[in-house]
Amino acid sequence: MSKPQRSSGVARCGSDASRWGQLQELQVTLTSSVRSMIKKIEQEKNQRAIQQKERDPVQRERVQSQKQKPEANKRATTTFVDFGGLSLASCEYMASIPEKTLSEAGLEVIQDVGCGNQSTVQLAKITCDGASARNLSQGMFRCVKRFSKVGLSNSGLQFMKSELEVMQKLAPRANIAEAFDLFQDAECFYLELAFQQGGDFTQLRQNALAAGVPLTEAWWGDIFKQCAAALVHMHELNVIHCDVKEPNLMLKTANCFEPQVVLIDFGVTQEVDEQRTVIYGTPGYIAPEVWDTKTWGKEGDMFSLGVVMLQLMLDRVPDSGNNCGIFVEDTTSYRDVRAATQNREPPFECLPASYPQLGQLARQMLQKDPSLRPSATMMEAEIEALSESWTEIVEASDEAETPPPGMALFEPCEGSTEKHVCLERTGSWASASTAEGSFLSSDSE
Ligand SMILES: Nc1ncnc2c1ncn2[C@@H]1O[C@H](COP(=O)(O)OP(=O)(O)OP(=O)(O)O)[C@@H](O)[C@H]1O
Ligand SMILES: [Mg+2]
Numbered sequence: 001m002s003k004p005q006r007s008s009g010v011a012r013c014g015s016d017a018s019r020w021g022q023l024q025e026l027q028v029t030l031t032s033s034v035r036s037m038i039k040k041i042e043q044e045k046n047q048r049a050i051q052q053k054e055r056d057p058v059q060r061e062r063v064q065s066q067k068q069k070p071e072a073n074k075r076a077t078t079t080f081v082d083f084g085g086l087s088l089a090s091c092e093y094m095a096s097i098p099e100k101t102l103s104e105a106g107l108e109v110i111q112d113v114g115c116g117n118q119s120t121v122q123l124a125k126i127t128c129d130g131a132s133a134r135n136l137s138q139g140m141f142r143c144v145k146r147f148s149k150v151g152l153s154n155s156g157l158q159f160m161k162s163e164l165e166v167m168q169k170l171a172p173r174a175n176i177a178e179a180f181d182l183f184q185d186a187e188c189f190y191l192e193l194a195f196q197q198g199g200d201f202t203q204l205r206q207n208a209l210a211a212g213v214p215l216t217e218a219w220w221g222d223i224f225k226q227c228a229a230a231l232v233h234m235h236e237l238n239v240i241h242c243d244v245k246e247p248n249l250m251l252k253t254a255n256c257f258e259p260q261v262v263l264i265d266f267g268v269t270q271e272v273d274e275q276r277t278v279i280y281g282t283p284g285y286i287a288p289e290v291w292d293t294k295t296w297g298k299e300g301d302m303f304s305l306g307v308v309m310l311q312l313m314l315d316r317v318p319d320s321g322n323n324c325g326i327f328v329e330d331t332t333s334y335r336d337v338r339a340a341t342q343n344r345e346p347p348f349e350c351l352p353a354s355y356p357q358l359g360q361l362a363r364q365m366l367q368k369d370p371s372l373r374p375s376a377t378m379m380e381a382e383i384e385a386l387s388e389s390w391t392e393i394v395e396a397s398d399e400a401e402t403p404p405p406g407m408a409l410f411e412p413c414e415g416s417t418e419k420h421v422c423l424e425r426t427g428s429w430a431s432a433s434t435a436e437g438s439f440l441s442s443d444s445e
Helices: 009-055 057-068 088-096 128-132 154-170 204-211 217-236 288-293 298-314 334-343 356-365 376-390
Strands: 107-115 120-126 141-148 179-184 188-194 249-251 261-263 391-394 407-410 419-423 429-432 438-441
Touching: 088 154, 107 141, 154 179, 154 188, 217 261, 217 298, 217 356, 217 376, 288 298, 288 334, 298 356, 298 376, 356 376, 376 391
Parallel strands: none
Antiparallel strands: 107 120, 120 141, 141 188, 179 188, 249 261, 391 438, 407 419, 419 429, 429 438
């Protein structure tokens, strides 16, 4: 056997360098694997604590009674069922999320602005340090959607990951919320979002009325057309929202006279053709066929939007008071909600007579048979066509401030640039913008 050749100094140097590189790579891999394992162990510990809680008879009974009384839980929350520890893939994903505290991210939390099933949403101000690293065209405020690491399940983590990915895929787009970043500290994951100042649709009616906005069919039509536009975009990209409901629809600004609708919460979206074995969504909004198949189609989103439309026009959005939604009312279990969704005729007869065309549209969207519902594109086009019958151009010049026959000018509030016209025949109010000619919205027909 020949003796191994002693390599030259240069060659030895090169080979040492490459071995050193390999060693460094190995160290990085091992460090990240060890970190992943530690995180996995922590997660499993938390999971065991939760399961322990579930075994506790008092806690179990509480959970059970909540499951059996969905109407007691007035604010609609997403069904989210998952058990078991975190997979290695989840741990690896966790380890790949940048670590920084909120202050290192240049954000200072001001207050809570919302709370969902999966998260707490907080308003944050961008600090001086944070400002240099950001495009401030979106203003000095952000929202952080905070997911606690305690009890976070595989699917919880998966949905958080897909929420960011989906938002990045859909953005930038009017009517779709924007996400900027995802990071973590020891306790939480944080999804940094654009701040939607106008509140969610659970408060839409109250906010609009408080601002003096007339709730005409044209005004609702504009709102619903924008909801449809958000779904048109998603559906074109073969993404289904699966959780369209009032808390997941917001206004970008507080100006209810010119509402800018934004769809939020992409936590449980689904790709077209993806098969699911667990139902995600919110009872009362889940379409009849989804209760059977567990899988959403685009038509499912249209049904959920139909529920939103009807509940808004009827003033029956679920709240902490007596309202619990058109398919949740008089139910005591998810089985009942399913039966109500699949068999109950929604209360169309209670719709105000002033919304005839939108009432008709809601009827189509709430068809039990998904093939009979309009698509988002059809809905958008239909409202666009209807809006021609709702609007009537009014002379906008300051000199010609004489209202059309049968109407009187009304100054809404001091300092407002809006001009409002009272339709004398019905006493209902219409808003007229003076920007590019005035549009008169009427619910008198
Ligand atoms: N970008 C935002 N700006 C202002 N408020 C927000 C924003 N995002 C969410 N909110 C508020 O926080 C609430 C909860 O947010 P979100 O729906 O994203 O959480 P969630 O945990 O996924 O909820 P759930 O699963 O129960 O639907 C919203 O209903 C809304 O009122
Ligand atoms: Mg939500």
